[in-house]
Amino acid sequence: MLLLQKVLKITLKKLEQNKQVLNWRFDVNTFRLLGRELITDRITAVFELVKNCYDANSTNVLVEFQNVSEANAESRIIISDNGIGMSFEDIRDKWMVVGTNNKRVNLFSDAPFNRKFVGEKGIGRFAVDKLGERLLIRTKQLGTDKWLKVNINWDEYEAKSDVSKSTKQLSLFTEVDNNYEWESNASKTEQGTQIIISKVSETWAEKDLEWLYRELSKLVSPFYPVKPPFDIHLKSNEFDAYKNKPVKPEPIKYYSHHAEIGFNAETNKQETLRFDKMLGKIVIEEIEAKSFGLIKMKMFYFNESAKRHYNKIYKNDDTRIDGIKIYRDGVIATPFAENAVKTEKRRDILGIDKRRWRGTFDKVGTREIIGILDITQANNPQIIDATNRQDFLNTKEYNDLKDFIIEQIDVWGDVKMYERESKRSDVEKKLQKAGKEVKNFATAIAKIENDLLKEKPELKGVFDIINNQIDELNTVISESISEQKKFQIEVTRKENIYLSLMSLQDYASNISHAIRTSLGKIKRMAEFFKINFPNPKQDVLFKLYAVLIYDEMTTLLKVTDFMLSYASSDIDFEDFSVKEMIEDLLLNTYEQTFKSEKIKTVVEIKDDFVVNANKKFFEDIFQNLIANSIKALQKTKDKTIKCTGYLDENNFTLYFSDNGVGVNAGDENWIFGLYNTRTAEQGGAGIGLYIVEKRIEALKGSVELVENELKPTGATFKIKLPFNKQ
């Protein structure tokens, strides 16, 4: 007892003296997983390492590739800088520790550089891990006389974690020892860090270097000089184009429009863009400075034909047109200092694309515009990195900046709309003009005919031919005009469909979840057989598992059928009337089934609603609801299925009801989950309502269980399908 009290006393005293003690425990697998997420590809990996060089006050960085074009024992990636270097403690306490970015104490590097840190803390190890298996760090700080060399061997970590698997013990990452040594006799004036990666994991082709070059060129603003400089060179002993190539921002080419705004510091005025419809072009206006301070921005817009041209030149590589980037004092600012190779992985921090999904297609998205926004520490001190460094701090100033950016982008939306309208009306106008001219021509001919026929009646036949031709011409032109209008409607509709297709990706991931759950069950049962069979004591389980495996396989087949429905050719969209489809289904297709089950149907669809969608998807929804109702109605006397629907301003609403056993209270949401069923004895697999919900979600609609319309028992589903108003 006394001893414990003593320990507590010492504890409290120690706490006073030492407030910061690090204590790490973690699972290697989870660590690796996080690494894979943070560093999605090797371009990002190099990019992150170069950012670290910037943070270390380097003025020169050399990224060197040696013998990387094919698998090679001599392959190396070497990143050398002339920055401040690391001490032994830096490596131990910073480089080797998992950071969560919120522990960084300083936001700026040492004077005279005062650089705003751009590297994400604790990401270096992940980056190196992505690039190769062995790492040698050579580093030296100014004033010391030795280079510190640390060897870190990822393959050994890997080996250790494998061993730990076989001994069923989790090893801790930090348990691996790393060798280090000092390389003496160095000049005290030398400083810098070299990251030497060997056993390079993947081969690098010239194309990969080209890509890396392009990404590195974005690190520094093309329009704002960095002082002191930050020069990057790319070097390869295999590709001539990269013998020793300085990395320079790529000139932006092939855009259709461009505009630039600046400010007047003396009058404290900010420039802003406005689209002048009368003039048909963008004008620059001056406004009072905004809360976030004065900024400069250059924007390059690619209209449809410019994009086509661009795609042709760059072979459909649309990672080049990449939206608005923010540079602070000439260097790309977090959170934009990330390079996600997959465009869809990029975070849409400014909300540029989100806006489009909600709204119309006249908005400009990140793939149509390149923007470079320059802010400075001096002018815009209120734009602050959030501690998690995933975004800027959510201050009023940042929100105002976001709004301002969106306003500027929306000006390009106006340009887009104007161009489209003028193109559209151009064709229409030309056709209408042609129509008018034909009419004028007809009037002129009629006059000539009138005058001439009096003198020369023998010419009547000639005039008849001309008149016929004029009539034909008139018809052709009228038809063209109406065709043109139809085409416009068609275009609008295609845009609507595009909107409702967005969630197909979610779909795929949902299905993979379903399949893995099923496979997991089957695999565990098979594993049980593998380990335990034969064993008379387990016979009950063997029998049970045999049945369950069979059932699970059947379920799995249903799920794959569901999945295949997306791959089949009838995924095409068509116009059909929801009213007709439901009536057809309930009154014709299921007529026989309902008769034999003695189910009465009531169908009251008040309004008609034509959608352009995949008919099969729609039928799936109702077929599953009907199948459920039939099961629920087994024990009901007077069986009824009722379907009603109406249209209001924004939605088509449907109620689907039966007077079966109903759903248990508390199960209202649960029933939509995959494999959730209360009718297992009747062959329910728990897939029906899951499909119903997913199909409806894909149409951006919603389905819920509401109070049962038919009494005393029963179930009513309310389905809401929104439509796009144009």
Add this chain to the structure above:
Amino acid sequence: MNTPTKIVVIHDGLILKNDPLLVELKTKFGEEEVLHYENSNQGLEYVLGHLNQKMIVLLDVNFSKGELSGVQVFKDIRQKTALVYVILITADEFCKIKNEDLIFLINHDAFALESVTSDYTKIVSLVESASHKLDARVDAVLEEWITKQSKEKREKPYLKTKDAKTYTLDNILESIRQQGEIGKQMERNILKLAVDLLTRQKTKLDD
């Protein structure tokens, strides 16, 4: 003799009662010690209601609508105690888990993250390893010792400092569970003391 560890399985993708994973866990840890909840809200309620027990939680990530997500359950558990080992088992691709959640899992000591398609023997061995660690962890041992004390003893001031702050055993227990500074430093000191005592041979283990 150690008190038995409860294995709380909160997962809706397992075969009810008869899943080989559950069967194997029951064989290893005893029929009574393995509990299975398909509803995450109910599972969490059980865990939070039985903090005085040694527990290992096997946790799914996705649940039906209206139920807490696995990560949320994990967060809610961690708010109350750091002494329950949690092993997450998901049917999703790992990359579907958000980065911030992964960081939270790492920094709050999630024991492991496994796929639902992994061998169940692998998952069982993870549970065994967690159970072993639970028995050997200083904080867990300390927790066990404190919870064994009578209620009055736990509520009585146990120590007064010079600046007149008092600490009861319950205060200490809370700090251990929430991995507060006092709790963590206390663990370290006990380990140091134990090593010190053992090397100087002033005491023997006779417990």
